[in-house]
Amino acid sequence: MTKLSVNINKIATLRNSRGGNVPDLLKVAADVQRFGAQGITIHPRPDERHIRYQDARDLKSVVYTEYNIEGNPMDNFIDLVLECKPTQVTLVPDAVNALTSNAGWDTVKNESYLKEVVSEFHKNHIRVSVFVDPVLEMIEGAKKTGADRIELYTEMFAHEYGLGNEKAIVPYTNAAVLANELGLGVNAGHDLSLQNITFFKKNIPDLLEVSIGHALIAESIYLGIENVVNMYLNKLK
Template identity: 60%
Template sequence: MTRLSVNINKIATIRNARGGNNPNLVKVALDCERFGAQGITVHPRPDERHIRYQDVLDLKDVVTTEFNIEGNPDERFIDLVKRVKPDQVTLVPDAPDAITSNAGWNTVRYADHLKKLIDTFKEDGIRVSIFVDADERMVEGAKMVGTDRIELYTEPYATQYPDNPEQAVALFVKAAQKAQELGLGLNAGHDLSLENLRYFAQEVPGLLEVSIGHALISDALYFGLENTIQMYRRELV
């Protein structure tokens, strides 16, 4: 069964819009777990426009499900992850001014860089996942640098899904099959939603985990957080 990790960045965005601590990020994280989330994901960025580095420290000792920290591995991010020692770190090559993540790693071009990073995190017993496009060459490159898992960047799937689901998922199926062949764990995330999640999970083999934030939090405005998490869980059965 594919696990659901809830990305709580958007909760921090709402809080930061007014200052103070409403909504309380730690409480929301604990509520997500209580409502059925099987993991909590945060993505701190250098400008701290949503998740703050202090938030990650505050969550460190209270999250009891899988804690996943994702982001661009600059020096500050590396120091934070090694201090917190989450269950998983997901390496994402997003530029500091990116609105959101928009591409995976070129695991061939940046092989030496990625291998050093992965070795650094593994020294502390942290599972490492690399954010990659649905490209078999990039999956093969991920295997070569020693990562434990890959996370498939699913925005292209979500964009194409309404018009042609079979074509939208085809490259992701091939990438997943390659990951299985190579012994890599498989995660996925970005623009997965109640509309497209079930089909993706049914078609893509070996899917261990999805990380979902924007769509889930948006749906919670209509359906309530507890109900929404349960709705997403049902799409993964």
Template identity: 70%
Template sequence: MTKLSVNINKIATLRNSRGGDVPNVVQVAKDVQRYGGQGITVHPRPDERHIRYKDVLDLRPVVTTEFNIEGNPVQKFIDLVLKVKPEQVTLVPDAEDAITSNAGWNTIKHRDYLREIISEFQDKGIRTSIFVDPDLEMVKGAANTGTDRIELYTEEYARQYAKGNKEGIKPYRSCAEAANDLGLGINAGHDLSLSNIEYFNKNIPGLLEVSIGHALIAESLYQGLEYVINQYLSLLRD
């Protein structure tokens, strides 16, 4: 089945809004795994407005599934990843003031830059993934960076699906087919939810992993974290 990695950034956002340590991100990570989540994703940003760098260090000993650290590979981020040695690092070209991720890499323009960073992580045994738009040229460019996987940026799919336009899946399917041919693993994330994940999963050949945070945490406010995680796992089974 496609693996579910739960992004816990929003838990840290809630904690930071009040100060103190409630909710506790380490405990939530433990609970996510206990409820069946197959990975924990965090995306520390330079201003630490949600996940803090210390959180990443605190989480490393308790993540027993797969630890995925996302972020823009500025030097501070690179140093953190090399220290923590997660199972996977996902490179995202965030601007420092971005509210959330809003674009994939230009894998052609930044090929040499990405190749150097990816090589550094792979030398330490860390699987690499790079965030890309559903653009065939960017997927082909990704293969030239040496990355292990790509993460398809799914905001546009989610927007089109919400409008009832299932044709919005087509560029994602084409990119997935190209990635399979190029030997790239496929992850996906951004605005995936209980309402749109099943259709996406069934129509993307070779989908290995989805990273879901905002929607999953919001859905859990109404239905409970354990129930929601198990709903996702059910929808992600082949």
């Protein structure tokens, strides 16, 4: 079964919009795990517009499943991850002012830099995943960095699948096959939803984990978060 890691950034966005502590991010994290999710993902950004660095620290005592912290490995982020020691760190090449993640790493151009970062996290027994587009050269480059896994950036698939283009899955299938051959674990995330997750899962061999936030929280407004978490779990079996 592919693991479901719930990204709770949007809960923090809602909380921050009014100040105070409603909704309670820590309670949501605890409840989502109680409902069956196998992981919690956060993506703190330098401006802390949703997840705050203190949230990452506070969640450490709440997350008893897999704890995944995503972000661009700038100095402050690296220090935060080393302090929190999550199960996994996912390296994402976000610009400081990026609205959301919009590209994977060029693992060829950034091989030396990523090697250094991966090595630092491995010294602290933290699993490392590298966010990549479904491009075979980038998968091969990710292997050279020493990373344990890749996370496939799935926005292009989600957009095209929504238009009825099922062939959009092909580059992702090929990328996953190559990653498996190279000994890299395969994660995926970005714009995956209840509408496309079954098709995606069916076509990605040995998919270990999906990280889903925006769609899951939006769907929960209508269907309830406990119900939605279990709908994803059923689709990922």
